[in-house]
Amino acid sequence: MRFVPRFTDGQEFPHALGKIVCVGRNYADHAKELDNPVPSEPLLFIKPSTCAVPLDKPIDAPFSRGDVHFETELALLIGEPLSQATAAEAEQAVVGMGLALDLTLRDVQSRLKEKGHPWEIAKAFDGACPLSPFLALHGVPEWSALAFSLDIDGERRQGGAGCDMIFPVATLLSEMSRHFTLLPGDVVLTGTPAGVGKLPKGAELHFTLTGGLEVTTRVVA
Numbered sequence: 001m002r003f004v005p006r007f008t009d010g011q012e013f014p015h016a017l018g019k020i021v022c023v024g025r026n027y028a029d030h031a032k033e034l035d036n037p038v039p040s041e042p043l044l045f046i047k048p049s050t051c052a053v054p055l056d057k058p059i060d061a062p063f064s065r066g067d068v069h070f071e072t073e074l075a076l077l078i079g080e081p082l083s084q085a086t087a088a089e090a091e092q093a094v095v096g097m098g099l100a101l102d103l104t105l106r107d108v109q110s111r112l113k114e115k116g117h118p119w120e121i122a123k124a125f126d127g128a129c130p131l132s133p134f135l136a137l138h139g140v141p142e143w144s145a146l147a148f149s150l151d152i153d154g155e156r157r158q159g160g161a162g163c164d165m166i167f168p169v170a171t172l173l174s175e176m177s178r179h180f181t182l183l184p185g186d187v188v189l190t191g192t193p194a195g196v197g198k199l200p201k202g203a204e205l206h207f208t209l210t211g212g213l214e215v216t217t218r219v220v221a
Helices: 028-033 087-092 106-114 169-179
Strands: 020-024 043-047 052-054 068-070 072-078 094-101 129-131 147-152 155-161 187-189 204-209 213-218
Touching: 043 169, 072 147, 072 155, 072 169, 087 094, 087 169, 094 204, 094 213, 169 187
Parallel strands: 020 187, 052 129
Antiparallel strands: 020 043, 072 094, 072 187, 094 129, 147 155, 147 204, 204 213
């Protein structure tokens, strides 16, 4: 069964989930904590729809394959086709915002990077993108004022804000649409702030996003 995005009121989006377009190193502090250079243009990659699971269900991560790292990100639900879009056009196509975990098999990714190989298998495995329900948008929000957080077992581990993004939301969406068409049901992940780390087995995860979104889940031991 294909994953269908839904809103916080329980209503399902009329399109199944499409591709998940991601950006790496969109927060300078995160780039520094992984000893990566701060990019001069968006670093884009794609996760398939098959890796999405509900964030409010227990997270069953593939710990047998090495360290699994959590990366909390603002997620945007696309409602209109976007191709070669201006920043203003791109903003108008967003119909929902939520949160996602970009789960990463860090040991696998490091080995692949050392060899100069693509690292999709470290980012696109089944269950690699837990997605929250989306807050419905009826206009363009003040992206720079948005804030989100992740607490693990009651301890703040990540906190991000739109004003800290290297490439703002409108810029990201416009740039993505220059390279590949975005379609209704596609989701855009906007990068993770500093604080990423190993996903602890059995831990309780609590997420918040400006606008009233709160999600609590647990990692399968």
